[in-house]
Amino acid sequence: MKNITIIGAGLTGTLLGILLGRQGYSVQIYERNKDPRRTFVKHGKSINLTLCKRGVSALEKAGLGDEVQKLWVPVYGRCLHLSESQIEIQPYGNYGEALYSISRQELNTLLLSVAQKTSGVSIEFGLKCVGYDLSRSCISFIDENQKQNERPFTTLIAADGVYSAIRSQMQRNFGFNYSQYYSKHVNKELTIPAKQAKEYKLEKNHLHIWPRNEFMIIAFPNRDGSLTCTLQLPFDGNNVSFRKLNSEPEVLYHFRKLFSDTIPLLPNLVDEFFHNPEIPMMTVRCSPWHIEDKILLIGDAAHGIWPSYGQGANAGFEDCEILCKCMEENPDNLLTSFTEFQEKRLKNLNAIADLSENHFNEIRHLVTDSNFLLRKKIERKMNLLFPSEYFSLYSRVAFTTIPYKQAVELEQIYSRVVDELLNSQEIILDPDSHESEKLIYKTYRRYLR
Amino acid sequence: MKNITIIGAGLTGTLLGILLGRQGYSVQIYERNKDPRRTFVKHGKSINLTLCKRGVSALEKAGLGDEVQKLWVPVYGRCLHLSESQIEIQPYGNYGEALYSISRQELNTLLLSVAQKTSGVSIEFGLKCVGYDLSRSCISFIDENQKQNERPFTTLIAADGVYSAIRSQMQRNFGFNYSQYYSKHVNKELTIPAKQAKEYKLEKNHLHIWPRNEFMIIAFPNRDGSLTCTLQLPFDGNNVSFRKLNSEPEVLYHFRKLFSDTIPLLPNLVDEFFHNPEIPMMTVRCSPWHIEDKILLIGDAAHGIWPSYGQGANAGFEDCEILCKCMEENPDNLLTSFTEFQEKRLKNLNAIADLSENHFNEIRHLVTDSNFLLRKKIERKMNLLFPSEYFSLYSRVAFTTIPYKQAVELEQIYSRVVDELLNSQEIILDPDSHESEKLIYKTYRRYLR
Numbered sequence: 019m020k021n022i023t024i025i026g027a028g029l030t031g032t033l034l035g036i037l038l039g040r041q042g043y044s045v046q047i048y049e050r051n052k053d054p055r056r057t058f059v060k061h062g063k064s065i066n067l068t069l070c071k072r073g074v075s076a077l078e079k080a081g082l083g084d085e086v087q088k089l090w091v092p093v094y095g096r097c098l099h100l101s102e103s104q105i106e107i108q109p110y111g112n113y114g115e116a117l118y119s120i121s122r123q124e125l126n127t128l129l130l131s132v133a134q135k136t137s138g139v140s141i142e143f144g145l146k147c148v149g150y151d152l153s154r155s156c157i158s159f160i161d162e163n164q165k166q167n168e169r170p171f172t173t174l175i176a177a178d179g180v181y182s183a184i185r186s187q188m189q190r191n192f193g194f195n196y197s198q199y200y201s202k203h204v205n206k207e208l209t210i211p212a213k214q215a216k217e218y219k220l221e222k223n224h225l226h227i228w229p230r231n232e233f234m235i236i237a238f239p240n241r242d243g244s245l246t247c248t249l250q251l252p253f254d255g256n257n258v259s260f261r262k263l264n265s266e267p268e269v270l271y272h273f274r275k276l277f278s279d280t281i282p283l284l285p286n287l288v289d290e291f292f293h294n295p296e297i298p299m300m301t302v303r304c305s306p307w308h309i310e311d312k313i314l315l316i317g318d319a320a321h322g323i324w325p326s327y328g329q330g331a332n333a334g335f336e337d338c339e340i341l342c343k344c345m346e347e348n349p350d351n352l353l354t355s356f357t358e359f360q361e362k363r364l365k366n367l368n369a370i371a372d373l374s375e376n377h378f379n380e381i382r383h384l385v386t387d388s389n390f391l392l393r394k395k396i397e398r399k400m401n402l403l404f405p406s407e408y409f410s411l412y413s414r415v416a417f418t419t420i421p422y423k424q425a426v427e428l429e430q431i432y433s434r435v436v437d438e439l440l441n442s443q444e445i446i447l448d449p450d451s452h453e454s455e456k457l458i459y460k461t462y463r464r465y466l467r
Numbered sequence: 468m469k470n471i472t473i474i475g476a477g478l479t480g481t482l483l484g485i486l487l488g489r490q491g492y493s494v495q496i497y498e499r500n501k502d503p504r505r506t507f508v509k510h511g512k513s514i515n516l517t518l519c520k521r522g523v524s525a526l527e528k529a530g531l532g533d534e535v536q537k538l539w540v541p542v543y544g545r546c547l548h549l550s551e552s553q554i555e556i557q558p559y560g561n562y563g564e565a566l567y568s569i570s571r572q573e574l575n576t577l578l579l580s581v582a583q584k585t586s587g588v589s590i591e592f593g594l595k596c597v598g599y600d601l602s603r604s605c606i607s608f609i610d611e612n613q614k615q616n617e618r619p620f621t622t623l624i625a626a627d628g629v630y631s632a633i634r635s636q637m638q639r640n641f642g643f644n645y646s647q648y649y650s651k652h653v654n655k656e657l658t659i660p661a662k663q664a665k666e667y668k669l670e671k672n673h674l675h676i677w678p679r680n681e682f683m684i685i686a687f688p689n690r691d692g693s694l695t696c697t698l699q700l701p702f703d704g705n706n707v708s709f710r711k712l713n714s715e716p717e718v719l720y721h722f723r724k725l726f727s728d729t730i731p732l733l734p735n736l737v738d739e740f741f742h743n744p745e746i747p748m749m750t751v752r753c754s755p756w757h758i759e760d761k762i763l764l765i766g767d768a769a770h771g772i773w774p775s776y777g778q779g780a781n782a783g784f785e786d787c788e789i790l791c792k793c794m795e796e797n798p799d800n801l802l803t804s805f806t807e808f809q810e811k812r813l814k815n816l817n818a819i820a821d822l823s824e825n826h827f828n829e830i831r832h833l834v835t836d837s838n839f840l841l842r843k844k845i846e847r848k849m850n851l852l853f854p855s856e857y858f859s860l861y862s863r864v865a866f867t868t869i870p871y872k873q874a875v876e877l878e879q880i881y882s883r884v885v886d887e888l889l890n891s892q893e894i895i896l897d898p899d900s901h902e903s904e905k906l907i908y909k910t911y912r913r914y915l916r
Contacts (some may be wrong), residue, residue: 189647193702197646198638206825253642298641 020044020350023157023171025147025184029122030317030334031128031177032141036062036080037342039136047133048159050146050168065205065297065325066246067125067240068093068117068225070416075331076339085128090118091239092190097224102279107224108394111409112402115417117225117328119238124147127231145169147178149187152312173352174313177334180302182319183217188309196304201324201378204253204260204296208235210283212243219246219283230276233258233384247284250382253296260296290327299324311352314359316341321367328377329417329422331368336419337363362421369423370415389440395449396439399458400432408432408462435465469493469799471768472606472620474596474633477785478571480626481578481764481769485793488585496582497618499595499627504576514654514746515687515695516574517542517566517674517777519865525537528778528791534577540688542797545631546673551728556673557843560858561851564850564866566674566777568687576684594618596627598636601761611698615763623762624802626783629751631768637758639738645753650827652747653702653709657684659732661692664893668732678830679725682707696733702745709745748827750820756809760801763808765790770816775827776864778819778871785868786812818872838889844898848907849881857881857911886915 020043024031027049034070035045038180069077069090077086094116095109110116133139145159167380176184189196213219218239220226226237226245229301232252237245252259258276263269266288273281282285302322308314317334340362344355397410407420411432414425439445439461469492473480476498482495485611518526518539526535543565544558559565582588594608594616608616625633638645662668667688669675675686675694681701686694701708707725712718715737722730730736749769757763766783789811793804846859856866860881863874888894888910894903 167832192653192745193645193649193651195648197644197648199644199646200642202642204641 019047021172023048023169023174023212025157025174025176025182026178026317026319027126027133027141027143028129028177028179028317029126029129029331031175031337032126032133033076033080033335033340034175034177034341035133035139036082036129036136037076037142037338038345039133039139040080041342041346043138045139047139047141048145048147048157049141049143051131051143052162053141054123055130065207065248066119067122067331068119068238068328070117072329072419073335074118075419076335078130079339079342082128082132085132086120086125089124089128089241090120091241092116092223093119093225093239094223096223097221097226099226099228099279106391109398111413111417112398112405115413116223117416118345119225119240120210121240122331147176147183149183150174150313152309155312175309176305176313176315176319177317178319178402180300180318180322182315184313185304185315185319188315189304190310193308194304196357197302198322199301199375201299201375202255203250203253203378204298205325206249206251206260206291206296208247208249208284208290209286210237210245210247210280211285214243214325216243218243218245228277228280229382231382233372234274235277235280236321247280249291253298263291266292274376299326301370301375303371305360305364306443307364308356311356314341314356318362321371323367323371324374324378326381327370329374331371331416333367333422360392369426373411373415373422373426392446392449395437396436396445396458399449399455400435400462403455403459403460407466431465435462470495470621472497472623474606474623474625475627475766475768476579476582476590476592477626477628478573478578478768478780479787480624481575482525482529482784483584483624483626483765483787483790484582484588484590485531485578485585486787487794488527488582488588488618489529490791490795492587493854494588495618496588496590497594497596497606498590498592500592501611502579502590502592503572514656514774516571516780517568517687519566519777519781521778521868522784524783524868525788528788529581531577531581533840534581535569535574538573538577538690539569540690540819541565541690542568542674543672544674546670546675548675548677548728555840558847560866561847561854564862565672566865568674568689570689571780580605596625596632598621598632599762601758602626604761609825622760625762625768626766627768628772629749629767631764633762634753634764634768635752636763637764638753640758642766643753643755646751647771648750648824650748651701651704652699652827653699653747654774655698655709655740655745656743657698657733657739658695658698658735659686659696659729660734663692665690665692667694677726677729682725683830684726684729684821696729698740702747712740728842740785745846748775750824752817752820754809754813756813757805760805763790763805769812770820772816772820773823773827775830776819776823778823778864782816782819782871815871818875822860822864822871822875839899841889841895842885845885845894845907848898848904849884849911852904852908853911856915880914884911 022038022043022045024035024045024047027047031047032201035047036206038045064107068466077083094114094127095107095163098108100106112274134141144162147157147159149158156168156170159382161167176182188194222239228235234250235247237247254261258272263272269288269291300322301324307320318330323330341359344358348354402410411429414420442457471487471492471494473484473494473496476496480496484496487494526532537744543563544556547555547557549555554880583590593611596606596608598607605617605619610616625631629634637643640861659668683699684696686696703710709720712721717741718737749771750773754768767779767785772779772782790808793807799805851855860878863869863877888907891906891907897903
């Protein structure tokens, strides 16, 4: 039996374990934390998760389609809280397209249970990987008693996250190109509790966003009626920042100024503000992702991306699906499988990394910009006129499985159509008129075929 | 007395020690290696060094102008060995501009001796820095017996090179942006021994270059009549590469094909090829360079650059000069000094890092390109016509102390002048004619004032 060792029983590592187990591999997973099903896991430590088509497709490949559906809340668009009195709804698409808001921990728990029931897969908890020794084919761990441990491996796949210890060691090798890039903003988890059991204080099936240029709150619905918020502020700086807001009055003063309508929704604001950690966003780019057929990086370990496009976990799941396909197509040839996997994925992950950085820097400002709103309207019309042909950039990323790079490159043509339309008086005056519709149709066709 | 601790007694660390000692600081330098003046140092481990105006200026500030002159061999231009029978001389400038070829070890030895004679400066050898503890203000070392050691510090300046242990630890901090980028080519040292004492086998006062597109040899003259060569080949790849050439017949076969005229010059070719290590080239970009007023990165630790523009050590020396100026202008305010230093240097080092990467990728091909040679000719004429105003990009980098970024940005205008002139029939037919000269004058003046 072919042996695969996976470091990390997070989302990517466990899904990969399940898929490889089903392909007939003998899979050993090592995880630094204790089994989350047997221990209390502290909340407040992660940015909420939305699944999109890419992630769902990979979960379905693992036979988890039905079970995962029970855990999620679909959201069909953004609800922008532009001011206390002004709300704007932006549906994601014309045909009920949805993202799926899901608890990271509940999804992880499901994956762990399924992995442990999958034949050939086993998981050992409480072993923190600190490095590898290629010449002796073994991995070094620190166990829960701070003792050094070693385990042998044949092939190692590192799914140990954006701060990967395996990648950190690979970084010392000649020819390993690497970069890490932090956003100036960091995130903090805040909670909008349920009104009462399963009753939401805000409309359930939307992502709620309070965009305030440099500052933003996003709220994701949970199954129990609560919503988990991410507050984004600069970490440092002379204006409002996590460093500057260091007393209760200051937090309340600035919240009243910036996000007054959220205050009644956040009963534990001050407590959470001072006790939940700041969560940074880091882009990681590196290559090569593998050392021959011995070690492979996957998921966040290979490519950290900012969460602004909601693609982190989805990209990791898509990695699993594509890696397993490469391994299926090249039986008994891991070197070719790993080479093809990197060939297929690296350029796409670099594209979504760039997009996530640009989107994050734009979105906080653009979302409230009238030109941006008109652009969205034109894009929605184009999709209505050419429903099987045209999707907006956001839709291509979130609601198709077109490779990321291609999804981004298509925008070069489409944006020229929209740019031209944005200059039309007819469109500016009434984008919903019949004349506008005809103009959109003709302009689009002039550029595309 | 104000205490400064420096990690690394290489070129940058020792020069900084001398300059700070002269400014009245108490300086403690720690170096991982043994004192090179008391132990045998293995050769073959480094790429040769040329000093240019930037480096010389900093050495003069330390009062070392006369002593360093005794160690160097000036080179006034490139001697291109285009084929066995075709040699082309390219002077660096019209006014005797020179680079200064110098042994890294001899220069280091001089700096160490001067540092130890400088009041307030002391050096401890054989302590390899492995990290720092900011909360306890101490540095961790491994000594020559593999024992852990600690030393206290007030302010720490890390001059511990491109693989800096201090930077490596800083990389784990939130907000530390970092990238490392390797060239596909690596270097290997080869030696052209002296004909007899102090007699050179090749013309002494040039840098000798054998450009062969993907492959290149550069030879630097030493004081003793020998020349030290750097052979540049791809590390890996299906064509000629260090990985592919793994037997004596293969090395000789490809050397005869590529560099036949060097074979009689390199009596120890095969031995050196198989025993000297491959030396990679890595660009390192990072920021911020300092943690408050406690820790600062300098030299290669802050910015690794490929050696293709010959700026590595010169940039490190220029760092020392500029840092000392910042510290002089802000007495008793290290935070402001370090902030200003980064403000002044980071953009310039990013500019020379980009330039060194681009230049490396271009030079191997361009050097033999007729368009490139004509361009050089036009640039030389422009400098003759406007001697106090116009310098080529190479000259601005090597023979002035204009900040790197500005040196690069000026090229945006100048290259348009040259591009236009390259299209002129007159210039193509006879760049040295009186007509051509007039045209160059007029075209230049049309773009500049």
